[in-house]
Amino acid sequence: MPDRAISKSVIKRLPIYLRILDQLIQRKVDMVSSKELSYESGFTAEQIRKDLAYFGAFGTRGAGYNTAYLREKIIKIIGLDKKIETVVFGAGNLGTALTRYNSTKNPYVNVIAVFDRDSRLVGKKIDEIDIYALEDAPQFIEKHGIKVAVISVPAAAAQEVTDLAVHHGVIAILNFAPVKLNYPEHVQVHNADLTLELQSLIYYSSAEEERLERLRKETKGSKSPKSFTLE
């Protein structure tokens, strides 16, 4: 186990490696080299080897990594070896999507309850998962020892829900509400603001458009557009 804190960039890549390993194992591939992992993931082979080396020597020189063994190791490192139970706050479209997705496609994390303030939704189900009233959350969280929660409520309600969750034992939150949450130091909050993602993407698309436009102009204007590298 690591002495120094591992960088966030490394941690963000681990689940990607895990998914690739899952796919390889399903395809009955026993061994994989860092070069092959590089091809599948888009990261460099050096980086992959270095990332893994932070946690131990999991490979075999000359041969590569045993897929099943490496998978086990990564699962342990992330902490997915014990089944993770999580709850979702907000049974809107996003909450529903997240609940559905994580109960069917995510083999490592289980959504076991959804909470919503809207009494018309309470008592209904998302697939097999019950929707409870927000008031029932404290008891539920404590009873099941829930440590991880997903917040997909409107921005105005997000802080209140955070306070509630944290107060009853939640220490990790994935927040989809477009607000900066306040929370105690021991709590981990990751923000997944889909609007921001989309907006920053625009920057690159406009840059690209301008580049293309400039290109068109230059190509038109220049006398000899023979050797023209796109870069």
Next chain:
Amino acid sequence: MPDRAISKSVIKRLPIYLRILDQLIQRKVDMVSSKELSYESGFTAEQIRKDLAYFGAFGTRGAGYNTAYLREKIIKIIGLDKKIETVVFGAGNLGTALTRYNSTKNPYVNVIAVFDRDSRLVGKKIDEIDIYALEDAPQFIEKHGIKVAVISVPAAAAQEVTDLAVHHGVIAILNFAPVKLNYPEHVQVHNADLTLELQSLIYYSSAEEERLERLRKETKGSKSPKSFTLE
């Protein structure tokens, strides 16, 4: 405008600054210092000043930044000054959430169409937005000159949809499908894999749990737990 390419980290922060400025303007705040922006955003004042300085000198020494002026500038930098029209592929829960959200809460980006393969959805609407058949996408994209698309279809369909979109002029994609897409160099793809986010969050929550456990043990074992710093 910048000579050297601006780093991705800077670009990711710009929409956050923009949102804070929007809020300040709504609260009739005219001027804001980098220190206040730091408080609102969680980034350091130095970093904010440096980020902005990449694009020009927008502030007034001794006074700070004019909120309306800085907002205008950031909008121009990101490329949100021309109304951005985008389309969503996949009218499932996630696609619906994204469509709703960006048509009501995102003042800078407009979803103008949703495409889905499921004929039972075609012809329906998400709020005011029409759901079209996937076959109609090529014509629609070309007619409206769509450059940005959101992909929220199942993993198995994502590559096909990407190919289609790119082939008809899309140059920027926000991809929610948990697959590594292949695409030409001139296309920008941002991946927003919600499962991966959740999994990497688990790492920190287990680390935190272990730390708390260690703490409990140590506190129990030690004779004099008088001066005990959490950090």
Next chain:
DNA sequence: TAGATTGTTAATCGATTAACAATC
């Protein structure tokens, strides 16, 4: 043994932080 590929150390690159002169 020869070939392949890891694990690790060193070199480079990039991003953040600190410091401060410029100036409102």
Next chain:
DNA sequence: TAGATTGTTAATCGATTAACAATC
């Protein structure tokens, strides 16, 4: 002018890339 805060340069920190010895 004095106080405040920007814009910018220099210093530090951290992450990625390159190189290669270790070893299967």
